[in-house]
Amino acid sequence: MTIPKKMRAAVLYGPNDIRVTEVDVPVPKSEEVLIKVEACAICGSDPKIIAKGWPWAPPYGEYIPGHEYAGTVVCIGPNISEFKNGDRVVIEPHKGCGRCVNCIRGLYTTCLNYGDKDKGHRHYGFSTNGGYAEYAVNHINTLHHLPDNINFNESTLLTTLGTCLYGIEKIGGIYPGETVTVIGPGPIGLCCLRLAYVLGAGKLILAGTRKSRLDLGRQLGADEIIDINNTEIISEIDRITSKIGSDLVIECSGSAAGASNAVKIVKKSGRVCFLGMYHEDVLIDLNRAVQYNIRMGVARAEGMWCLERAIPLMADGRLCLRSLITHNFPLEDIKNAIDTFVQRKGGAIKVVINP
Amino acid sequence: MTIPKKMRAAVLYGPNDIRVTEVDVPVPKSEEVLIKVEACAICGSDPKIIAKGWPWAPPYGEYIPGHEYAGTVVCIGPNISEFKNGDRVVIEPHKGCGRCVNCIRGLYTTCLNYGDKDKGHRHYGFSTNGGYAEYAVNHINTLHHLPDNINFNESTLLTTLGTCLYGIEKIGGIYPGETVTVIGPGPIGLCCLRLAYVLGAGKLILAGTRKSRLDLGRQLGADEIIDINNTEIISEIDRITSKIGSDLVIECSGSAAGASNAVKIVKKSGRVCFLGMYHEDVLIDLNRAVQYNIRMGVARAEGMWCLERAIPLMADGRLCLRSLITHNFPLEDIKNAIDTFVQRKGGAIKVVINP
Amino acid sequence: MTIPKKMRAAVLYGPNDIRVTEVDVPVPKSEEVLIKVEACAICGSDPKIIAKGWPWAPPYGEYIPGHEYAGTVVCIGPNISEFKNGDRVVIEPHKGCGRCVNCIRGLYTTCLNYGDKDKGHRHYGFSTNGGYAEYAVNHINTLHHLPDNINFNESTLLTTLGTCLYGIEKIGGIYPGETVTVIGPGPIGLCCLRLAYVLGAGKLILAGTRKSRLDLGRQLGADEIIDINNTEIISEIDRITSKIGSDLVIECSGSAAGASNAVKIVKKSGRVCFLGMYHEDVLIDLNRAVQYNIRMGVARAEGMWCLERAIPLMADGRLCLRSLITHNFPLEDIKNAIDTFVQRKGGAIKVVINP
Amino acid sequence: MTIPKKMRAAVLYGPNDIRVTEVDVPVPKSEEVLIKVEACAICGSDPKIIAKGWPWAPPYGEYIPGHEYAGTVVCIGPNISEFKNGDRVVIEPHKGCGRCVNCIRGLYTTCLNYGDKDKGHRHYGFSTNGGYAEYAVNHINTLHHLPDNINFNESTLLTTLGTCLYGIEKIGGIYPGETVTVIGPGPIGLCCLRLAYVLGAGKLILAGTRKSRLDLGRQLGADEIIDINNTEIISEIDRITSKIGSDLVIECSGSAAGASNAVKIVKKSGRVCFLGMYHEDVLIDLNRAVQYNIRMGVARAEGMWCLERAIPLMADGRLCLRSLITHNFPLEDIKNAIDTFVQRKGGAIKVVINP
Numbered sequence A, B, C, D: 001m002t003i004p005k006k007m008r009a010a011v012l013y014g015p016n017d018i019r020v021t022e023v024d025v026p027v028p029k030s031e032e033v034l035i036k037v038e039a040c041a042i043c044g045s046d047p048k049i050i051a052k053g054w055p056w057a058p059p060y061g062e063y064i065p066g067h068e069y070a071g072t073v074v075c076i077g078p079n080i081s082e083f084k085n086g087d088r089v090v091i092e093p094h095k096g097c098g099r100c101v102n103c104i105r106g107l108y109t110t111c112l113n114y115g116d117k118d119k120g121h122r123h124y125g126f127s128t129n130g131g132y133a134e135y136a137v138n139h140i141n142t143l144h145h146l147p148d149n150i151n152f153n154e155s156t157l158l159t160t161l162g163t164c165l166y167g168i169e170k171i172g173g174i175y176p177g178e179t180v181t182v183i184g185p186g187p188i189g190l191c192c193l194r195l196a197y198v199l200g201a202g203k204l205i206l207a208g209t210r211k212s213r214l215d216l217g218r219q220l221g222a223d224e225i226i227d228i229n230n231t232e233i234i235s236e237i238d239r240i241t242s243k244i245g246s247d248l249v250i251e252c253s254g255s256a257a258g259a260s261n262a263v264k265i266v267k268k269s270g271r272v273c274f275l276g277m278y279h280e281d282v283l284i285d286l287n288r289a290v291q292y293n294i295r296m297g298v299a300r301a302e303g304m305w306c307l308e309r310a311i312p313l314m315a316d317g318r319l320c321l322r323s324l325i326t327h328n329f330p331l332e333d334i335k336n337a338i339d340t341f342v343q344r345k346g347g348a349i350k351v352v353i354n355p
Helices: A045-052 A157-170 A187-198 A211-219 A233-240 A256-264 A286-291 A306-315 A331-342 B045-052 B157-170 B187-198 B211-219 B233-240 B256-264 B286-291 B306-315 B331-342 C045-052 C157-170 C187-198 C211-219 C233-240 C256-264 C286-291 C306-315 C331-342 D045-052 D157-170 D187-198 D211-219 D233-240 D256-264 D286-291 D306-315 D331-342
Strands: A006-014 A017-024 A032-041 A068-076 A088-091 A135-139 A143-145 A180-183 A204-208 A224-227 A246-251 A266-274 A282-284 A295-298 A325-330 A350-354 B006-014 B017-024 B032-041 B068-076 B088-091 B135-139 B143-145 B180-183 B204-208 B224-227 B246-251 B266-274 B282-284 B295-298 B325-330 B350-354 C006-014 C017-024 C032-041 C068-076 C088-091 C135-139 C143-145 C180-183 C204-208 C224-227 C246-251 C266-274 C282-284 C295-298 C325-330 C350-354 D006-014 D017-024 D032-041 D068-076 D088-091 D135-139 D143-145 D180-183 D204-208 D224-227 D246-251 D266-274 D282-284 D295-298 D325-330 D350-354
Touching (some): A017 A331, A032 A088, A045 A331, A068 A135, A068 A157, A088 A157, A143 A306, A157 A187, A157 A295, A157 A306, A180 A256, A187 A204, A187 A211, A204 A233, A211 A224, A224 A233, A256 A266, A256 A286, A286 C266, A325 A331, B006 B331, B017 B331, B032 B088, B045 B331, B068 B135, B068 B157, B088 B157, B143 B306, B157 B266, B157 B306, B180 B187, B180 B256, B187 B204, B187 B246, B187 B306, B204 B211, B204 B233, B224 B233, B246 B256, B256 B266, B256 B282, B256 B286, B266 D286, B286 D266, B325 B331, C017 C331, C045 C331, C068 C135, C068 C157, C088 C135, C088 C157, C143 C306, C157 C187, C157 C266, C157 C306, C180 C187, C180 C256, C187 C246, C204 C211, C204 C233, C211 C224, C224 C233, C233 C256, C256 C282, C325 C331, C331 C350, D006 D331, D032 D088, D068 D135, D068 D157, D088 D135, D088 D157, D143 D306, D157 D266, D157 D306, D180 D187, D180 D256, D187 D204, D187 D246, D187 D306, D204 D233, D211 D224, D224 D233, D233 D256, D246 D256, D256 D282, D256 D286, D325 D331, D331 D350
Parallel strands (some): A180 A204, A204 A224, A246 A266, A266 A295, A325 A350, B180 B246, B204 B224, B266 B295, B325 B350, C204 C224, C246 C266, C266 C295, C325 C350, D180 D246, D204 D224, D246 D266, D266 D295, D325 D350
Antiparallel strands (some): A032 A068, A032 A135, A068 A088, A088 A143, A295 C295, B006 B017, B032 B068, B032 B135, B032 B350, B068 B088, B282 D282, B295 D295, C006 C017, C032 C068, C032 C135, C068 C088, C088 C143, D006 D017, D032 D068, D032 D350, D068 D088, D088 D143
């Protein structure tokens, strides 16, 4: 396959100044491959870093964001047998340095050398260029083989699913048959909801405000819907669970109210997993947490190779998440794509760029 | 509801001497209820204790076996609000003493006061009378509410499922998307296979000898079948897993060969769960276990209230295990039922008595 | 041994109205024993319930508080072989109902039938009479044998140690050689500090305000002391840990500031255990918790029989905690004792009543 | 510091043909350092690989064994800030490829690319040259900083301790106050025994045959000694534990009898950790394991960076293991050193080479 020298890419030139322009196609080095990007989804963090930058990012004028992408391997660096040209792959954004104590113990999403490229750390789309481009270079540790029956658009959800699965793993897994409440029906919340079902939860409860997303949640397996605009979540959980509370609560709203409520609706000796991005400190009823013996977990991104775990579940059709991909745009329309995503135009949930 | 003074029951009078006769209906005491038994399945352990007795059992002439049963509550002892007359329930056989260190820590299937009735231990159908009778008395700790959409016959599988779930819990759960191999397609093996699917396993492999059961396994979700009569399990696993081995192996055959093979087909840093009843010591390649960093787990019965976890999964139709119930017999035909089960007449898998 | 009909006891007659008076000696029922109380320590929760009552407590005029006590068995109820007259015992306050799902799974400190005496729940000194009396009745599940080389005064710390150990168990244990920071050098904090050492922590850091307690912490094994009055905890932890943070933080101050700081000083992928009683909601930097991949645990009291685990460690002299017992008072002086404890007169840490 | 071109090293020329000769000093590459070896202990596996070779080893005539060593950094490769010349370090032998699924998840001692140097795997002293030489090159992932108060001889025990700690971690840790039985008082067994004490075990039992080692075990904290030559282990454990069994058994004898007994002396719902090298298949009473609900763990070497955890425990004097180092030899006497170790001359336990 002939690889051009130049490619189109969305480059960030300054706060909210993203432009599609021509840049050099990157060259893979040792343990790296070049990917022809087929699909790159917009994550909730993208508009924020496009607006404000990222402290460890390449300089403005060189920085290509985008970290939920998939494509085809078109060139491999030296000494790689794991991948070959033509392989379909999906990437995960984090590659740890491999030499700090966290990385050595497998905790590479919390690498102690974050942003230190010389020591081998990569965070594609953040501290290193990403997928809003025709081509991208990735370290092989960030690549996962994509079976033929997963299409590229759908596969961009795998990064999200990896984060959800890491959160679930860190809170101890889904216990068979338990009652799981998800707060916040955004992409992470809906993915958690569906994963909870696929991993054996019993009763599924979804709480949120946006009717279209709550309806989608019902299709994905929610047994009970709590519309927070119209009902009060604590009393609703009391009603549904006969005042016992939810065995597991997965907080995905990223709101202070959601996080605060999560601790209030969980059962004695139950568990809460926080997966939102919280833009302010959160008031927690810590006394209830202690007196109720609550375990609280979180997840920093798609750690512990959890993305890989989601692939067979998507491949055999169990996850049924394609309806989350609501919009596609070509690379040249990236501003429009971002607008659609941020303003949730046309009921947008996940918006995918196809470079 | 009028409760008679006398009932029909299958009483063990001596080794292999089980007779259906008339006995007193038992009377529930504190924290106990009386159940009208609707279905009691034959477990693989039943023919053995009928043949050989059980050291802690009631005396011959008084001992009623049977420990996988369900029915309707018809009389409740004092001070019980958890159940009421008319409730449909399924039982679990173990009730710990509640006062030894294991019971206090929740490990009641390994109660240190096993068989000590004065201290509150019960093992229904073993050390205490069980379910091959029109009525049975059970402590409320051994009762689980049965939703209307689970019929009594199917519900007798819940004890088996509880054991499987406890084994899965003790080995750390099913990891999402992992490859799980089940050795031995008996009731426990087939339940484990289906649970592995329902709890999120990726590739499912079933190994055994009996074609009809392997075929059933395929219907329950097995992606790969290894017929041990015709192929060699180690090389087959090598082929299927590209020489990496199975992430998790659940050994349910109860054979020395099965247990030995389980350690040989598991991946580096993988896990093996032994759930069989082994009638001889087993030769294990312990060096492989050490060098391959293998975690090995087991489960003593339906511990940690795991039976309860299976109920929502059966109630919403995910488990699809009704086809395991192959035969029903009235109580008077219990000898015939046992013969059918032991000799696997007519492809018998689970045989249920309906008193 | 002759047991009198009447005894002296500290009875709560109303808010802050505790009086030592004569009452009937209680009589042990099934699975219960009568204890001659030798020592009962004042817990931080005691002054609060004496001031405000406890919703599930016996009525004013009948309620005897006190839940950290030890003594000698003087009368046993029917059918008990675990204890005999003359046995030295220490008690734990929680006895679950034994029949709810939490109790059956061993989580008896979060019994779903809290306060329901008819169902068997007991919380000695809270919902049931306790140890500020010459005699007390306890269920055998709340008794632990006390070796001769632990004296009664010291043994009252075992309840505290049980809570600390449960917190440590629920956060995953002390990892060998790790850096542990304890915030709050009260009895729970100092016990956690010493336990961390005895269970294999590496560097130990203690943060607090009261010099005498910080000094005691140094004697108990603290390598570094942070006097929060004079230094800033975050920068101090940065200095001590070379900006990496503490592997484990155990928050025992019960203050909002302490809880908030705990999340700020922990290492990436580290752990925080909250063991305080928080009298207001706490502002948590939940975003740091998520981005830093922090596991957060708590403990409701001395669960999972953890008190028992502390006994051998105290018996062989490893714990060295006797210096925490700073004052002793006879029962008649209980008001004085409480004053001493609350106002920390004479550097009071733990104050013990000897009835 | 001037580094010579040539050095003395013990090179394996064929089965049992090890000769001290002159070879080139190796040169560190990227992420590697050169170490002046100060001490290299003989491990039980060394005589075996010297006698039989190792399938993945360098060719005879070039292969330098030795994998328990420590020394001083004398030259660092490019781009390393973690170490500098003059640093005292101890090494661990395993460095995973860093790119297989096991390595990415932190399970590098079970790297799926074992022996593949091109992919970055190293096993110093096995598949790569080791420490029976004046100098050795190591990847920085295999280095641990050595505090001044640990001498080089003692530090060679850290690899052993890393393996013990990994075994303990994989079996779930030492539970505070529990009864731990160690079978086999070799270096691994004695290290496990001492670690169990330092990590908070209650009663410690040591079983073995060699009086001098059993005596040493008593000095290291064993409360009970079982001399298998003179007593029967099962009845002794019954006696010591009042027929309850040992909470945790750590099998370090590497014998089939030891492994078989380990499963027979463990408590209901207890745990067994196998840490021996087993040269034959082992007959296990798997039925007891299942009926007794036994968790079984192992450890492949010093995984999960566990060696690092042992350093603070050795540095502050808690481990007290210096007496395990019984002999020192210069490099030129390596054959004598090996003989002393193998034949246990002069009560040899650990024999250290000082090149």
